[in-house]
Amino acid sequence: xxxxxxxxxxxxxxxxxxxxxxxxxxxxxxxxxxxxxxxxxxxxxxxxxxxxxxxxxxxxxxxxxxxxxxxxxxxxxxxxxxxxxxxxxxxxxxxxxxxxxxxxxxxxxxxxxxxxxxxxxxxxxxxxxxxxxxxxxxxxxxxxxxxxxxxxxxxxxx
Amino acid sequence: xxxxxxxxxxxxxxxxxxxxxxxxxxxxxxxxxxxxxxxxxxxxxxxxxxxxxxxxxxxxxxxxxxxxxxxxxxxxxxxxxxxxxxxxxxxxxxxxxxxxxxxxxxxxxxxxxxxxxxxxxxxxxxxxxxxxxxxxxxxxxxxxxxxxxxxxxxxxxxxxxxxxxxxxxxxxxxxxxxxxxxxxxxxxxxxxxxxxxxxxxxxxxxxx
Numbered sequence: 495x496x497x498x499x500x501x502x503x504x505x506x507x508x509x510x511x512x513x514x515x516x517x518x519x520x521x522x523x524x525x526x527x528x529x530x531x532x533x534x535x536x537x538x539x540x541x542x543x544x545x546x547x548x549x550x551x552x553x554x555x556x557x558x559x560x561x562x563x564x565x566x567x568x569x570x571x572x573x574x575x576x577x578x579x580x581x582x583x584x585x586x587x588x589x590x591x592x593x594x595x596x597x598x599x600x601x602x603x604x605x606x607x608x609x610x611x612x613x614x615x616x617x618x619x620x621x622x623x624x625x626x627x628x629x630x631x632x633x634x635x636x637x638x639x640x641x642x643x644x645x646x647x648x649x650x651x652x
Numbered sequence: 653x654x655x656x657x658x659x660x661x662x663x664x665x666x667x668x669x670x671x672x673x674x675x676x677x678x679x680x681x682x683x684x685x686x687x688x689x690x691x692x693x694x695x696x697x698x699x700x701x702x703x704x705x706x707x708x709x710x711x712x713x714x715x716x717x718x719x720x721x722x723x724x725x726x727x728x729x730x731x732x733x734x735x736x737x738x739x740x741x742x743x744x745x746x747x748x749x750x751x752x753x754x755x756x757x758x759x760x761x762x763x764x765x766x767x768x769x770x771x772x773x774x775x776x777x778x779x780x781x782x783x784x785x786x787x788x789x790x791x792x793x794x795x796x797x798x799x800x801x802x803x804x805x806x807x808x809x810x811x812x813x814x815x816x817x818x819x820x821x822x823x824x825x826x827x828x829x830x831x832x833x834x835x836x837x838x839x840x841x842x843x844x845x846x847x848x849x850x851x852x853x854x855x856x857x858x859x860x
Contacts, residue, residue, distance in 0.1 A: 515664065518671040525678035543786040545793040547800055547816075551687040552825055613687060616785050622716075623781030625788075629852070633697040642789055643689035649793040650731060652786030 538563030538580050543618040544647030551641055556610055558598045558637075560591065562624060563617030577620040579628065588627035592635045599637070611639045618652055690792050694852065710767050712741045712775045716791055718782035731790055738798035741766055742773050742846065757806060757845060770802070771844075776851040795850060802846045807838070815842050 540563050551557055561580040565573040569585075578585045581594045599607050612632060616625060632640065714734070715723040722729050724737050744766040745758025755769040767773035775795055779788055800816055807815035821827050822835040 511668070515667045515671055518668055518675055522671055522675040522678065525675065525682055529678050529682045543789040545690055545789055547690065547793050547796040548688040549691050549820070549823065551689065552823060557687070611691075613689065618784065618786030618789070620785045621781060622779045622783040622785060622788055625785060626779075626781070629694055633694050636696070638694040638696065639691070640694060641687075641689045641691050642792065643687050644789060644793075646688060649790045652784075652790045 535583070536561055536566075536580065537569055537583075537585070538565055538578060539617050539619070540615055541617050541619070542615060542643060542645050543649075543652045545642075545644040545649045546646060547649075548644060548646060549641075551611065551613060551643070555602070556606055557613050557641075558595060558610055559613045559615060559643075560594075560628065561615050562620050562628070564619065577617065577624055579624070588624065588631055591628050591631040595632065595635050595637045609639075610637065611641050612637050613641045613643045615643045690789070690796055692792070692850070692852070706774060707768070707772075709746070709765055710772045710774055712738060712767070712773065714775065714777045714791060714795070716777070716779040716783050716788060718780040720784060720787040722791065731787075731794065734791065734794045735798045735801070738775060738795055739801055741775075742770050742798060743802055744773075745769055757809075759805075770846045774849045774851055792850075796848075799846055799848050803842050806845050807842050810841070811838055815839070818842075 538561050540561060562577055563580075564570075564575050564577050565585070573585055579588065579591065580586070581590065586594065595612065599610060602610065614625070614628065629640070632638070712725055713723075714725075717723070722731060722734060724734060725741070729737060740760060743758050743760035745755035745760050745762055745768070746764050746766050747753035747755065747768040748764075753769045753772060755771075758770065760766075777788075777791060777795070779791075803815035807813055807818060811818070818835055819839055822832060822839050827835070
């Protein structure tokens with residue numbers, strides 16, 4: 495009699511999953527675009543110090559990174575426990591820093607070569623002696639713009 | 653005549669699975685990190701042609717020893733007092749009114765035995781070879797903080813906005829070019845009022 499056909503009992507209409515792939519793809523594209531593949535693994539302890547008066551390093555292609563810290567467990571046998579410099583994938587001495595910077599600089603395009611920043615990712619337990627050796631090397635190759643990369647936080651906790 | 657069906661439908665049921673698989677892969681490998689830190693310019697290696705004579709009173713000497721103790725301008729101070737001391741030194745404006753160095757925006761004590769003007773004031777940081785890097789960063793952070801405090805004060809007075817805020821917007825690559833042009837002038841202006849003169853002397857070894 496009624497205009498509306500009675501629904502059969504207990505039958506819940508299935509939720510359409512047709513748009514699920516679209517949603518997933520959207521997420522997928524987001525993560526694909528923001529992903530930066532790591533090109534080298536860090537072989538040193540790298541607990542950065544904290545600071546709050548910091549500036550962001552905006553453009554990734556203008557940054558050369560130098561890691562400093564005590565070698566991690568698997569390398570302590572061969573390299574000891576004193577803080578070391580890591581350039582790309584290998585441990586290095588302070589006098590190799592200059593060559594490394596020049597090499598990295600040569601890889602960049604012409605217009606970027608003058609605006610490069612050297613990011614120093616130094617473990618907070620490292621000593622200043624090693625850092626000043628690095629700074630001297632950087633000055634020798636005229637890579638004067640440095641960034642002491644830190645975590646954001648309370649500087650007095652260092 | 654048999655009715656031609658359209659092209660047989662490809663089952664898209666597994667598309668979601670494939671997309672999920674990729675999604676999970678990228679999720680796991682992603683590290684969303686923006687590096688941040690303290691920017692600093694190193695001095696060029698070749699010494700300047702002419703020797704510049706700097707008055708002793710215009711130098712704020714910060715010494716950091718291997719135990720993390722701090723000597724600022726000849727006094728033993730705690731790390732958390734450093735910012736205050738540095739601010740007082742930079743903002744002193746000791747030059748007498750009428751002299752070319754006179755600083756009309758300084759709000760300091762105008763002590764004749766401290767710095768003449770912010771443009772002349774130099775902070776020199778010296779550390780030991782065995783100083784911990786973390787402590788050094790704390791000191792650097794406090795000194796940059798002192799500059800930022802003063803610059804913010806002037807920026808608030810002139811433009812009703814924080815300097816650090818303006819600078820961040822200026823450096824952000826997403827900011828509009830026209831806005832940037834405007835900000836550039838302001839940032840420059842403030843930087844001229846309080847130029848950051850942080851000298852990084854070479855470290856000394858504890859043996860001598």
